[in-house]
Amino acid sequence: MKNSSDRRTDPPKKRIHALVSSMGTASKAELLPASGMTGSSLTRLLDEMVAEKLLSASRLGPSSGGRKPILYEINPESGYFFGLEISRRTSSLGFFDARMNAKALLHWRMDEAMTPEQLVDFAARNIRSILSDHRIEPSQVRGIGIGAVGPLDRKQGLLIAPLHFPAPGWKDVPICRLLEERTGIPARLENGANAALLGERWAMRGDNPQHLLHVHAGIGIRTAMMSGGSLVHGSVDMEGAAGQMIIHMDGPRLHSDGNYGAWEAFASVQAIERKAQADAKAGRRDVPGAAAVPPERITYDMVLQGLHDGSPYAREIFLQAAVHLGIGLANLINVLHPETVLLGGALIRSSDHVYRTAIETARRNIYYSPHYSPVFSKGVLQEDAVVVGAALTVWQEEP
Structure with a gap:
């Protein structure tokens, strides 16, 4: 999540999406001070986001003397996200809706047989199975976020030469391209420690911590x-x-x-x-x-x-x-x-x-x-922090 000063430079829909996500539910009056928009512009934008099913507006908040305000929240069915952790001892795959509710979590041990090719095959099979179980089309999935051990090249989606994997072959692995080819879903890469920190801060967002190690x-x-x-x-x-x-x-x-x-x-x-x-x-x-x-x-x-x-x-x-x-x-x-x-x-x-x-x-x-x-x-998420944070790297790019 970005701080409020950063959000003012984001495209308006992305900014409002992030604000509503951080608040859980929010009225127009609560969004207005941090939105950087006029009241009429914010109203139009909220109406557009509801029409596009990015937001839901089905609840009324408490009145402060006048009409009860409409409360906006993220529509959980507006998009879905996978998070994939690639680590040396254990790895995991998570599936999340647009409110970052976990709909499926899978963990497995990394052994001598888990080469990059085997991991991609295993992840792709389970992605297809999860989508089938939830009756969700691949086109509804916004992306796969990958949190992996380094060193890596985030821009190229490449695992360069991570040490100490039990299986061979973990050198110069174009992990994003391999997953995209097998699943048809766009993928992006972040190092696992960063992903874990993103996940934990999301879980702590109510306290709004700013400086974390x-x-x-x-x-x-x-x-x-x-x-x-x-x-x-x-x-x-x-x-x-x-x-x-x-x-x-x-x-x-x-x-x-x-x-x-x-x-x-x-x-x-x-x-x-x-x-x-x-x-x-x-x-x-x-x-x-x-x-x-x-x-x-x-x-x-x-x-x-x-x-x-x-x-x-x-x-x-x-x-x-x-x-x-x-x-x-x-x-x-x-x-x-x-x-x-x-x-x-x-x-x-x-x-x-x-x-x-x-x-x-x-x-x-x-x-x-x-x-x-x-x-x-x-932390709050602990063993699930990387997979949640990996999904968040894609989620933060929405809408």
């Missing part, structure tokens, strides 16, 4: 920032670069292109997995899974299960990761000064203790604390 700690570390209610895009879209922030000189690195001592080498799914494998190779028998499989086959999920089963080793390794996550958070907060910090990803979801430890560590290292202290949250 989103940090996703999963296979790697992904971040997004919003200032003045708008996403901050850099000159390139290299999502995951924040994970290369150095928090320990001469520390380890996760891959050959990464920095030594990078944030992701201490606070990520891969960091925990590799530390457990190294400790098992060094002879520690209390590593979850060490008695059942060779050290190199110990997985994050095994260590996570150990955490849930009360393993002291697992508790130790997860808390170390949480402390390092908090240190990196403090670094970003000291630079960006957000009012709200949204945290997500597998590491954050691992346990409440990990989440609290990361927050407490960050708070202890915020320079102006306690005079400045951002609000920390797991």
